[in-house]
Amino acid sequence: MPPQTSLVHAQDHAPSPTRTLKRGTRVLEPDVYVARLNGRRAVLKDYRRYRRTPLAPLARLLVRREARNLERLRGWGHAPQPVATTDALVLGMEYIDGQPLGDDMSAVSTDLFQQLRAAVGTLHAAGIAHNDLHRSNILVSGGVPKVVDFAAALAMPGWLARSGFGRQLLRSELAKVVKLQTRLAGTAPSPEDARVLVDPGWVRALRGTWTRLYRGAGGRGWGRRRRTR
Structure with a gap:
């Protein structure tokens, strides 16, 4: 693997999306969209809807964690390159046309x-x-x-x-x-x-033990809704 380097902080605020790839609907699932960054297309994973919420620290942790993973792969030809972080709650990476x-x-x-x-x-x-x-x-x-x-x-x-x-x-x-x-x-x-x-x-x-426990629990009525009279 190539040596690790630091991410480039291109600007303070995420640019407006030009194409939405995915809307985050589950907890701590980011909005993912394509935007122009420094004249090039980039993919941004945006957690900003969690700003000033109790989940903000976890969202920032997710951004930092994936940023570190991409940094480990910088220069590798089979992963997007980390082109920018624009906000503590936004991760930027190379757009791959594929x-x-x-x-x-x-x-x-x-x-x-x-x-x-x-x-x-x-x-x-x-x-x-x-x-x-x-x-x-x-x-x-x-x-x-x-x-x-x-x-x-x-x-x-x-x-x-x-x-x-x-x-x-x-x-x-x-x-x-x-x-x-x-x-x-x-x-x-x-x-x-x-x-x-x-x-x-x-x-x-391990899988067999889990299956037996699960079936046994079902046989004894665990996890089933209580019948109402």
Whole structure:
């Protein structure tokens, strides 16, 4: 990964949006829009509706956290570059002119998935798990996969990445790429891919225990609405 550098503070207030990409409807979900910043298009994640509310500190924390994640990837060719922070409650990043993976099937190819696998491998080698890797967060721009939305990304120290928990995070993320390639490119998983798709024993045991507890709770009426007379 390239060395970390600080974000550029371009201006004090967020510019007016030219195109809205997403309206935040859930708690601590930002408005996301395209705006012109220093003469270039940028994507802004805007939490300003939480200003002067009890949630403002959490919103600022989310901005700082994603900004740090993008800073770790500055100069990497498969993520948006952090072009500006315009406000403590607004995160700015490079606008990527692309389409979500699979929207244009003519852009889906073995080469594209080889690039994506290499990109995810680079993230994992640096101890970074994206944690929200699905096709809407993978844009195809000029034949190159670009991974976006690093709000949930986790940069793990070496000991955590090597732990069972860390290995499971990275394995499950690679499994998502294998499944996407199988579904979109029609490529059958290799024997190595097939091993990636199999959950380790402790994960299967944990899932089985949870399923039994959940079914048992349902059988005893836990969580069900009390019948009114």
